[in-house]
Amino acid sequence: MATSLALSLAADGKAPLFLDCDVEAPNAGLFLKPTFEQRSDVSVLIPRVEEACCTSCGRCAEVCQYHAIAVLGKKVLVFSQLCHACGSCREQCPEDAIREVPSVLGVLEAGPAQNGIAFARGMMDVGEPMAGPVIRKLKQWASPGDGQIVILDAPPGTACPVVESIRGSDFLLLVTEPTPFGLHDLKLAVQLGQELSLPIGVVINRDGIGDAEVEQYCGTEGLPILLRVPFERAIAEGTARGRTLLEIHPQMGARLRAVLEQIGARLGSPP
Amino acid sequence: MTIVVSTTGSDLDAMLDPRFGRAAFFLIVDPETMAWQGHRNSAADAPGGAGTQAAQLVAGLKAAAVISGAFGPNAFRALEAAGIAMFQSSQAGTARQAVEDYKAGRLERAGLPSRSGRHG
Numbered sequence: 236m237a238t239s240l241a242l243s244l245a246a247d248g249k250a251p252l253f254l255d256c257d258v259e260a261p262n263a264g265l266f267l268k269p270t271f272e273q274r275s276d277v278s279v280l281i282p283r284v285e286e287a288c289c290t291s292c293g294r295c296a297e298v299c300q301y302h303a304i305a306v307l308g309k310k311v312l313v314f315s316q317l318c319h320a321c322g323s324c325r326e327q328c329p330e331d332a333i334r335e336v337p338s339v340l341g342v343l344e345a346g347p348a349q350n351g352i353a354f355a356r357g358m359m360d361v362g363e364p365m366a367g368p369v370i371r372k373l374k375q376w377a378s379p380g381d382g383q384i385v386i387l388d389a390p391p392g393t394a395c396p397v398v399e400s401i402r403g404s405d406f407l408l409l410v411t412e413p414t415p416f417g418l419h420d421l422k423l424a425v426q427l428g429q430e431l432s433l434p435i436g437v438v439i440n441r442d443g444i445g446d447a448e449v450e451q452y453c454g455t456e457g458l459p460i461l462l463r464v465p466f467e468r469a470i471a472e473g474t475a476r477g478r479t480l481l482e483i484h485p486q487m488g489a490r491l492r493a494v495l496e497q498i499g500a501r502l503g504s505p506p
Numbered sequence: 507m508t509i510v511v512s513t514t515g516s517d518l519d520a521m522l523d524p525r526f527g528r529a530a531f532f533l534i535v536d537p538e539t540m541a542w543q544g545h546r547n548s549a550a551d552a553p554g555g556a557g558t559q560a561a562q563l564v565a566g567l568k569a570a571a572v573i574s575g576a577f578g579p580n581a582f583r584a585l586e587a588a589g590i591a592m593f594q595s596s597q598a599g600t601a602r603q604a605v606e607d608y609k610a611g612r613l614e615r616a617g618l619p620s621r622s623g624r625h626g
Contacts, residue, residue, distance in 0.1 A: 296562065299555075301554055302554065302555025302556070302557075302558040305559075305562050305584045307584060308565070308589075310588070312558075312583060312584055314558055
């Protein structure tokens with residue numbers, strides 16, 4: 236959906252900046268075929284305890300709300316994968332025995348993609364559990380041109396990486412499917428969007444399966460359904476081959492443009 | 507010498523809690539006399555890092571060994587550093603049975619961490 240909207244904007248001469256924020260499994264590049272020209276490592280500062288200065292007082296473990304430091308007898312263990320790099324342990328250490336050292340979490344890549352789209356993505360290193368900092372750095376690192384629209388492709392769900400992706404956006408487009416599963420996750424995502432005071436629009440993917448409950452829910456909540464994408468073998472086959480919805484069904488172009496116009500109208504500016 | 511058992515309840519006839527970090531209680535037991543004392547696991551509802559927090563709690567109880575169903579990688583590393591022997595019981599049963607099994611040498615020493623930690 237995000238890639239088709241980006242291509243639709245590009246076709247109208249408004250090539251956007253596209254950020255693939257699904258840093259655990261970025262896949263938008265398969266569709267938009269970017270050539271990466273810039274790379275930058277993402278790292279966070281994690282504590283290292285200087286044993287010579289440490290008195291095992293336990294203050295660091297006490298202040299760490301992520302339990303990323305454990306003091307066991309005279310030993311202090313740092314669990315870097317639990318660390319959120321907040322710096323509290325260093326700040327609070329009465330002996331000044333904690334230094335911070337960079338730990339690489341992943342990489343950011345950027346470059347031009349199809350039809351003038353500026354593309355950037357984050358990719359986490361294998362085994363790294365912390366997506367938030369990678370997404371945060373990606374959003375700071377890739378900046379749009381003057382007046383350029385930014386499309387952020389968020390990961391699925393409603394956990395921290397999604398919050399990090401959608402924070403600061405002007406509009407939240409939620410893609411769901413008309414099934415009890417879709418409805419369950421949609422409700423959570425809507426609550427999150429409302430919590431962040433974002434205007435919300437809904438796209439129903441795989442339209443034609445399931446039931447009418449998503450539609451009823453949208454009606455009750457006053458959420459506009461901006462697009463329906465039919466449940467079709469051709470679409471599944473095409474996307475599996477790395478083709479966007481717009482390439483599979485060029486006639487969707489007008490409907491994608493209408494989605495962008497409706498979003499623009501809700502934001503009080505043309506797309 | 508005392509050992510700790512992860513349990514779902516606060517007494518010796520409570521069931522063994524198969525999870526270490528998120529066990530409801532830690533029971534500290536003297537295997538000689540079978541005298542025991544229950545401690546609520548304050549890490550049970552931690553959003554993250556339950557294993558490391560629970561390990562510190564158990565280390566604070568001065569136990570020589572701990573019996574549970576599974577130890578995550580973080581708890582494993584912390585308990586190992588604290589010099590606390592880890593024993594695994596795959597049987598559903600009471601804490602009393604687990605301690606009897608331990609005394610009879612029927613429990614296995616935990617080897618590699620049994621499951622990976624979760625992060626939010």
